[in-house]
Amino acid sequence: MSQSYNRGLVEDFGRWKEFQAGMWAWIFHKFTGWILVGYLFTHIAVLSTAIQGPESYTTTLQSLESIFVVRILEIGLLSTAVFHILNGTRLLLVDLGIGLGSQDKSFYASLVLTGAIVVASVPTFLAGLGGGV
Amino acid sequence: MAAETSGAPTSFDRGGWGWLFQRITAAFLIVVLAFHFFLLHFYHHAYEVTFAGTNARMSDVGYFATMWLFLVTATFHGVNGIYNAMVNQGITGTQKRAAQGILGLAALLLVVQGTRVALHMNGFL
Numbered sequence: 729m730s731q732s733y734n735r736g737l738v739e740d741f742g743r744w745k746e747f748q749a750g751m752w753a754w755i756f757h758k759f760t761g762w763i764l765v766g767y768l769f770t771h772i773a774v775l776s777t778a779i780q781g782p783e784s785y786t787t788t789l790q791s792l793e794s795i796f797v798v799r800i801l802e803i804g805l806l807s808t809a810v811f812h813i814l815n816g817t818r819l820l821l822v823d824l825g826i827g828l829g830s831q832d833k834s835f836y837a838s839l840v841l842t843g844a845i846v847v848a849s850v851p852t853f854l855a856g857l858g859g860g861v
Numbered sequence: 862m863a864a865e866t867s868g869a870p871t872s873f874d875r876g877g878w879g880w881l882f883q884r885i886t887a888a889f890l891i892v893v894l895a896f897h898f899f900l901l902h903f904y905h906h907a908y909e910v911t912f913a914g915t916n917a918r919m920s921d922v923g924y925f926a927t928m929w930l931f932l933v934t935a936t937f938h939g940v941n942g943i944y945n946a947m948v949n950q951g952i953t954g955t956q957k958r959a960a961q962g963i964l965g966l967a968a969l970l971l972v973v974q975g976t977r978v979a980l981h982m983n984g985f986l
Contacts, residue, residue, distance in 0.1 A: 758946055765939030769967075772932075772974055778981045782912035793908035802907070809898060813891050820887060849902075856908040 749832035753815055760812040767805060796857060803853050807846040814838040883941055886934040893931045912982075919983035932975040940968040 747755070774792070778785040792798050815838045821827050827834055901907055905914065919925050947960050980986040 758942075761939070761942045762946075765943060768935055768939055769971060772971060772978060775978050775982075776974060778912065778915070778978050779986075782916075785912045785915070786910075789910050790908060793910075802902075806898065806902075809894060813895060816887050817891055820884060820891075823884065852903055852906075856906060 749835045753818070753831075753835040753838075756811065757815050757819070760808045760815075763805075763808045764812060794857070799854055799857060803846065803850060806849055806853065807842060810845050811838060811842040814841055879941060879945075883938060883945070886938040889930070889934050890938055893927065894935075897931065915982050916984060919979065925979065925983055929976065929979055932979070933972055936968050936971050936975075940964050940971075 774788065775785075777788040815835065818827070818831070818834045818838055821834075822831055901910065919928070944960060944964050948957070952960060977986065
């Protein structure tokens with residue numbers, strides 16, 4: 729029979745010094761989830777310019793893409809999404825009982841892989857700024 | 862040892878439909894979100910997106926269906942995730958019902974607006 733225990737109030741972030749890898753994974757997953765759902769509403773709002781007409785849509789998207797800060801925010805969004813995808817895969821596997829014994833290592837692997845993918849993607853996300861390549 | 866589980870509020874109801882759908886949508890979103898990023902940032906580039914290009918992609922029935930399912934599953938996964946976080950935070954009773962109502966309405970509005978946008982993109986509206 730499985731064992732259960734009282735984990736205490738996990739939202740008590742004053743306990744952060746006690747947190748281990750699994751707890752940080754849980755916090756990062758929740759934090760990136762909040763950002764992604766916030767972006768989902770923003771994304772649909774921006775794409776809604778399609779309702780006003782083709783010109784409004786194209787002009788809005790291309791104007792946004794010409795702003796440097798928007799490109800930086802997109803790189804932030806990429807890192808958020810990549811971590812959420814990788815850690816989400818890790819969570820699904822743990823739910824299936826796969827890799828439970830090395831869940832801390834797979835969290836660190838998610839972080840490292842996220843960093844590598846984001847760094848490799850920076851040139852693509854900055855391409856075309858200011859009319860350049 | 863079951864008595865030791867009391868104390869912390871939790872949304873962790875292993876037998877619930879919410880638990881199951883959160884994971885089914887997660888599996889779908891892992892693939893489609895990665896595809897969406899890859900297609901519109903690496904294959905095409907976001908700064909080159911035009912209405913004509915969007916219209917061409919959305920005119921493909923398979924792509925349109927995938928994007929609409931993306932909208933619905935992402936909305937459910939995100940809004941249900943917020944609800945789970947609020948339950949974890951300890952809301953009960955009226956607060957819980959208010960959260961269900963407000964988040965449910967927000968999700969419905971997002972799907973309706975997203976569907977309107979999608980139908981304008983493929984030229985149906």
